[in-house]
Amino acid sequence: MARLNDNYLKLKAGYLFPEIGRRVKAFTDANPEAKVIKLGIGDVTQPLAPAIIDAFHKAVDDLTQGDSFMGYGPEQGYEFLIDTLIEKAYKPLGVSLKTSEIFISDGSKCDCANILDIFALDNKVAICDPVYPVYNDTNVMVGRTGEANEKGYYDGLVYLPCTEENGFTPAIPTEKVDIVYLCYPNNPTGTVATKEALKQWVDYALANEAVLFYDAAYEAFITEPGIPRSIYEIEGAEKCAIEFRSFSKTAGFTGVRCALTVVPEALMARTEGGELTSLNKLWNRRQSTKFNGVSYPVQKAAAAVYSDEGWAQIQETIDYYMENARLIREGLQAAGLTVYGGINAPYIWLKTPGGMSSWDFFDKLLSECHVVGTPGSGFGPSGEGFYRLSAFGDRENVIEAVKRIKENLA
Amino acid sequence: MARLNDNYLKLKAGYLFPEIGRRVKAFTDANPEAKVIKLGIGDVTQPLAPAIIDAFHKAVDDLTQGDSFMGYGPEQGYEFLIDTLIEKAYKPLGVSLKTSEIFISDGSKCDCANILDIFALDNKVAICDPVYPVYNDTNVMVGRTGEANEKGYYDGLVYLPCTEENGFTPAIPTEKVDIVYLCYPNNPTGTVATKEALKQWVDYALANEAVLFYDAAYEAFITEPGIPRSIYEIEGAEKCAIEFRSFSKTAGFTGVRCALTVVPEALMARTEGGELTSLNKLWNRRQSTKFNGVSYPVQKAAAAVYSDEGWAQIQETIDYYMENARLIREGLQAAGLTVYGGINAPYIWLKTPGGMSSWDFFDKLLSECHVVGTPGSGFGPSGEGFYRLSAFGDRENVIEAVKRIKENLA
Numbered sequence: 104m105a106r107l108n109d110n111y112l113k114l115k116a117g118y119l120f121p122e123i124g125r126r127v128k129a130f131t132d133a134n135p136e137a138k139v140i141k142l143g144i145g146d147v148t149q150p151l152a153p154a155i156i157d158a159f160h161k162a163v164d165d166l167t168q169g170d171s172f173m174g175y176g177p178e179q180g181y182e183f184l185i186d187t188l189i190e191k192a193y194k195p196l197g198v199s200l201k202t203s204e205i206f207i208s209d210g211s212k213c214d215c216a217n218i219l220d221i222f223a224l225d226n227k228v229a230i231c232d233p234v235y236p237v238y239n240d241t242n243v244m245v246g247r248t249g250e251a252n253e254k255g256y257y258d259g260l261v262y263l264p265c266t267e268e269n270g271f272t273p274a275i276p277t278e279k280v281d282i283v284y285l286c287y288p289n290n291p292t293g294t295v296a297t298k299e300a301l302k303q304w305v306d307y308a309l310a311n312e313a314v315l316f317y318d319a320a321y322e323a324f325i326t327e328p329g330i331p332r333s334i335y336e337i338e339g340a341e342k343c344a345i346e347f348r349s350f351s352k353t354a355g356f357t358g359v360r361c362a363l364t365v366v367p368e369a370l371m372a373r374t375e376g377g378e379l380t381s382l383n384k385l386w387n388r389r390q391s392t393k394f395n396g397v398s399y400p401v402q403k404a405a406a407a408v409y410s411d412e413g414w415a416q417i418q419e420t421i422d423y424y425m426e427n428a429r430l431i432r433e434g435l436q437a438a439g440l441t442v443y444g445g446i447n448a449p450y451i452w453l454k455t456p457g458g459m460s461s462w463d464f465f466d467k468l469l470s471e472c473h474v475v476g477t478p479g480s481g482f483g484p485s486g487e488g489f490y491r492l493s494a495f496g497d498r499e500n501v502i503e504a505v506k507r508i509k510e511n512l513a
Numbered sequence: 514m515a516r517l518n519d520n521y522l523k524l525k526a527g528y529l530f531p532e533i534g535r536r537v538k539a540f541t542d543a544n545p546e547a548k549v550i551k552l553g554i555g556d557v558t559q560p561l562a563p564a565i566i567d568a569f570h571k572a573v574d575d576l577t578q579g580d581s582f583m584g585y586g587p588e589q590g591y592e593f594l595i596d597t598l599i600e601k602a603y604k605p606l607g608v609s610l611k612t613s614e615i616f617i618s619d620g621s622k623c624d625c626a627n628i629l630d631i632f633a634l635d636n637k638v639a640i641c642d643p644v645y646p647v648y649n650d651t652n653v654m655v656g657r658t659g660e661a662n663e664k665g666y667y668d669g670l671v672y673l674p675c676t677e678e679n680g681f682t683p684a685i686p687t688e689k690v691d692i693v694y695l696c697y698p699n700n701p702t703g704t705v706a707t708k709e710a711l712k713q714w715v716d717y718a719l720a721n722e723a724v725l726f727y728d729a730a731y732e733a734f735i736t737e738p739g740i741p742r743s744i745y746e747i748e749g750a751e752k753c754a755i756e757f758r759s760f761s762k763t764a765g766f767t768g769v770r771c772a773l774t775v776v777p778e779a780l781m782a783r784t785e786g787g788e789l790t791s792l793n794k795l796w797n798r799r800q801s802t803k804f805n806g807v808s809y810p811v812q813k814a815a816a817a818v819y820s821d822e823g824w825a826q827i828q829e830t831i832d833y834y835m836e837n838a839r840l841i842r843e844g845l846q847a848a849g850l851t852v853y854g855g856i857n858a859p860y861i862w863l864k865t866p867g868g869m870s871s872w873d874f875f876d877k878l879l880s881e882c883h884v885v886g887t888p889g890s891g892f893g894p895s896g897e898g899f900y901r902l903s904a905f906g907d908r909e910n911v912i913e914a915v916k917r918i919k920e921n922l923a
Contacts, residue, residue: 104722105691106633107782111795121801146584151576159573159810166561166569166768169907173768174556209619209770209805216803220654223516240802244630281515312514358583358809359576360619372517385521391531392650393626395619399768400569401808497579 152416158407180207233482293444428494434505562826568817572810590617643892703854838904844915
């Protein structure tokens with residue numbers, strides 16, 4: 104008698120974004136004439152850069168002839184892409200990585216979920232609250248938790264509240280944990296961590312033999328100097344951190360699919376018997392056995408992000424989004440709202456007016472302004488009373504959305 | 514103190530193909546002048562069909578403009594591809610599927626590994642021997658087994674020997690198992706299953722509430738009429754089977770990456786409490802949470818496989834490979850070898866001469882003929898004394914490899 108994984112049944116209703124999708128569909132079905140502006144899911148809207156398109160086409164053409172045809176590639180990714188990342192993405196930060204330490208994948212969502220495969224179930228895991236729901240839900244699915252309590256916290260996970268009071272900066276845990284998820288620039292709050300703050304985490308991890316899962320999916324949006332773009336800018340991080348990066352937001356690859364995960368060779372964890380063993384080898388084995396590499400033309404397109412032309416072109420798009428962020432942030436402030444983020448991150452984290460609940464504010468903006476954002480409570484109990492807007496829209500839509508919200512709240 | 518997943522340490526040496534790669538590299542480093550012909554890993558060699566290339570380019574061009582730009586797609590895949598598969602791949606077989614029952618992914622290797630996520634650990638799992646190593650290794654990694662014994666069998670899995678004596682057809686288990694992996698046309702033996710044989714499996718599964726994992730990655734290579742291409746051609750299979758299919762071999766997508774998994778809505782498994790629950794919902798939740806969909810241009814390219822032009826073009830390539838299969842099969846038979854497969858499958862499964870071990874025969878062909886195949890023992894203990902050749906090479910290479918082997922064995 105086949106038995107299913109009961110841990111899945113502990114998950115609360117739908118994953119956040121499908122739930123938003125359902126509500127939006129219900130509204131648009133009932134109001135087909137409404138021009139709904141979506142600043143919710145954080146999907147990019149601007150075209151791929153010309154240099155990326157060129158490389159993409161050229162790589163597709165490679166597949167038209169026997170002598171340039173590419174079949175199975177390395178499960179870890181092509182060296183042309185990995186070595187480009189080492190040179191162009193990490194070396195300028197003073198971070199030195201080896202080819203064997205970077206693994207190309209089809210998405211950071213997959214990687215930050217799949218990374219759990221190589222860890223024992225009895226590790227104590229800490230996540231921020233609010234948080235990208237995937238960190239929470241994948242730990243539930245794998246069986247690391249009990250049921251959720253009435254607040255939505257799952258028994259067995261350690262939650263680190265990020266609140267207005269602590270500047271959305273989680274306190275170092277007082278108890279010992281083995282794995283900590285960090286995300287900077289932060290989704291959903293739009294905050295960043297200073298070198299000093301990250302050093303505290305690295306020190307904690309080294310002292311406790313913990314592993315940091317560092318999600319740097321939004322590093323390209325850092326505008327202020329001195330803010331670290333990689334955890335490996337912190338001394339000792341190569342001994343305690345796995346970093347996730349993505350082309351999704353950096354270069355508009357949400358529909359193209361390419362990301363990378365860094366597992367340094369110096370990073371160790373203990374076997375049941377207490378022996379220190381390389382996590383790089385385990386992840387390599389995981390990827391070799393359960394993954395077959397990223398589409399060759401996609402990897403060629405990704406490498407073109409770091410060409411001189413490609414780099415200049417994606418910066419223009421990033422600037423465009425960050426100007427959106429400024430317009431949203433300043434517009435909402437002018438409307439009297441309390442607003443966070445939007446300076447080093449493409450997300451604006453706003454406090455709902457009058458203590459309204461996140462979903463009530465979601466429904467209000469949807470029905471009255473025809474604007475879709477993301478309810479803060481969808482990211483965790485401490486997100487209640489907040490609401491996330493994304494800067495990834497078209498300029499025209501951003502301006503119109505801000506105008507509608509200002510008028511509505513006036 | 515972070516702890517790793519000790520189950521990974523139970524895995525034997527490298528995954529088969531990396532080990533082959535290492536031996537080939539050692540040989541070519543020592544013999545740089547040798548013209549090595551690779552008929553090992555089963556990677557395709559022929560260019561993508563023109564209709565597929567056209568669709569691929571058009572989809573890349575969609576990403577150059579805001580109004581045709583595609584960001585995040587559905588995690589389950591685009592309906593344009595799913596509905597094409599329903600109409601063109603399944604309806605002609607008399608199989609009726611719903612949009613919600615097909616999930617597009619970046620590879621069958623990933624899917625047949627990831628599918629374990631939604632099943633409880635205490636399911637009893639049966640795999641064939643020899644077998645695609647991923648089925649075995651992913652069950653070890655997830656913790657379903659003890660250590661391997663001296664033969665290479667892992668304690669806790671049920672192995673179904675496929676030998677010359679039983680025509681490489683596994684016997685229905687005498688004990689109760691909960692999950693059975695089947696692969697037809699078979700990798701590595703090249704055998705197929707008749708409708709009657711598959712009906713026995715479906716009847717067994719229905720009687721025992723077992724789930725069949727049916728890997729149909731090679732269905733496009735069936736040449737004989739009456740051989741089922743899908744498990745769903747068998748009545749009742751929608752209540753007991755998950756099917757994996759791939760564009761990799763069918764249309765040369767090993768480097769492009771696209772596959773599909775069918776999880777029928779009628780397929781149930783029991784919760785711990787004994788309640789029947791839909792596996793389709795669980796897989797949907799798994800994919801929504803841990804996966805972000807397949808690259809949009811890749812899905813467009815995949816859909817073009819089923820255009821009239823694309824379909825005619827890929828048939829030519831399949832015919833080309835199957836002519837290779839015939840040349841290998843007949844050539845080796847003429848050299849006095851006992852040979853199986855190669856009629857409804859792109860794999861030739863040959864018995865090593867004089868009772869030689871699989872790896873000895875591998876080393877002999879590599880060093881004396883400069884031909885690379887796959888040692889049968891790499892697929893499991895019952896593969897010992899066998900050797901797999903793939904028909905996916907260039908014609909010229911296939912002819913030359915057969916010639917070299919014939920001369921060597923003469």
